[in-house]
Amino acid sequence: MESLNRYSRQLLFKPIGEEGQRKLLNSKVVIVGMGALGTVIANHLVRSGVGYVRMIDRDLVELSNLQRQSLYDEEDAAENLPKVIAAERKLKKVNSTVKVEAVIADLHLGNAEELLSGFDVIVDGTDNFSTRYLINDVAFKLGIPWVHGGAVSSRGMYAVFIPGKTPCYRCLFPQVPSGLGETCDTVGVLSPLTDIIGSFESVETLKLLVGADHNPNLEQVDIWFASSLQMDISDGHNPECPTCVHQQFEFLDRSSEVQTSYAILCGRDTVQINPKHLAQFDLAQLAKQLKDAGTVKKNSFLLRFTPNDSVSMVFFKDGRVLVHGVEDIVEARKYYSQYVGS
Numbered sequence: 149m150e151s152l153n154r155y156s157r158q159l160l161f162k163p164i165g166e167e168g169q170r171k172l173l174n175s176k177v178v179i180v181g182m183g184a185l186g187t188v189i190a191n192h193l194v195r196s197g198v199g200y201v202r203m204i205d206r207d208l209v210e211l212s213n214l215q216r217q218s219l220y221d222e223e224d225a226a227e228n229l230p231k232v233i234a235a236e237r238k239l240k241k242v243n244s245t246v247k248v249e250a251v252i253a254d255l256h257l258g259n260a261e262e263l264l265s266g267f268d269v270i271v272d273g274t275d276n277f278s279t280r281y282l283i284n285d286v287a288f289k290l291g292i293p294w295v296h297g298g299a300v301s302s303r304g305m306y307a308v309f310i311p312g313k314t315p316c317y318r319c320l321f322p323q324v325p326s327g328l329g330e331t332c333d334t335v336g337v338l339s340p341l342t343d344i345i346g347s348f349e350s351v352e353t354l355k356l357l358v359g360a361d362h363n364p365n366l367e368q369v370d371i372w373f374a375s376s377l378q379m380d381i382s383d384g385h386n387p388e389c390p391t392c393v394h395q396q397f398e399f400l401d402r403s404s405e406v407q408t409s410y411a412i413l414c415g416r417d418t419v420q421i422n423p424k425h426l427a428q429f430d431l432a433q434l435a436k437q438l439k440d441a442g443t444v445k446k447n448s449f450l451l452r453f454t455p456n457d458s459v460s461m462v463f464f465k466d467g468r469v470l471v472h473g474v475e476d477i478v479e480a481r482k483y484y485s486q487y488v489g490s
Contacts, residue, residue: 187218303368
């Protein structure tokens with residue numbers, strides 16, 4: 149019992165108690181994305197005594213992250229530390245009795261099953277739609293519950309998806325949104341919001357691990373305008389869902405029409421991003437949404453967006469995007485997710 153003393157306040161909470169705490173200590177959770185949501189989730193799960201926490205992220209700590217990404221500090225940014233490495237260092241000081249694993253990787257169809265298999269729960273700390281559809285495919289293919297969360301501006305949402313019990317993410321959102329979506333890099337995000345949504349995701353994860361009933365709702369909240377919405381998704385099954393009904397895991401299939409292709413243009417330090425189903429960009433609307441995130445120049449054929457001194461992005465009406473200044477697909481995916489949102 150001595151090893152459980154650090155969790156004494158959690159043991160006093162009857163829905164967990166000693167039996168639940170021992171379940172937590174023997175549980176394995178994987179978090180995809182270690183930005184604002186991921187840092188909150190990892191912090192709560194490690195402090196709560198989840199025995200094994202794997203963290204997956206492709207990015208480095210930057211100064212602009214510190215406003216909301218609670219595990220990082222100025223020294224991490226100055227050292228250009230990968231987020232998962234900085235998080236691992238902090239969390240091992242918080243709770244040395246649990247296993248914290250840092251994986252520096254871009255989650256994609258080639259590695260997703262390997263990186264997400266063998267866990268009791270998958271938790272969404274991502275900031276883009278395509279990765280969520282990929283998580284959903286893996287979760288429902290392998291039979292692993294997953295907890296979804298998202299936060300942008302002052303609005304957030306979360307939900308729990310359990311194979312064989314609840315609808316899947318694609319039942320509720322059949323198609324990947326096309327065109328430019330709102331992201332933290334285009335419309336910002338409030339730090340209290342990411343704390344709130346990440347905390348709710350953590351609670352739902354703990355419920356799953358101890359065998360308690362999960363929240364059956366898709367919960368939405370706007371913390372600036374003090375509004376909220378609950379939507380019971382228990383009966384939201386799509387009888388023709390490709391994923392959970394027909395077992396067609398298109399986001400794990402390289403030949404699927406839902407995939408986005410990437411091509412490195414030789415000798416040009418450029419990656420071309422070319423969705424199979426080309427989305428029509430409204431260049432005027434695009435210019436309006438990107439104007440506060442960098443320099444925008446537009447003509448009737450294309451829009452050039454320069455977020456920093458080394459990179460520029462060229463958007464074409466048919467949905468193609470050229471990312472100039474990079475020759476690495478993972479880095480191009482990062483910029484595409486930041487400013488296109490999927």
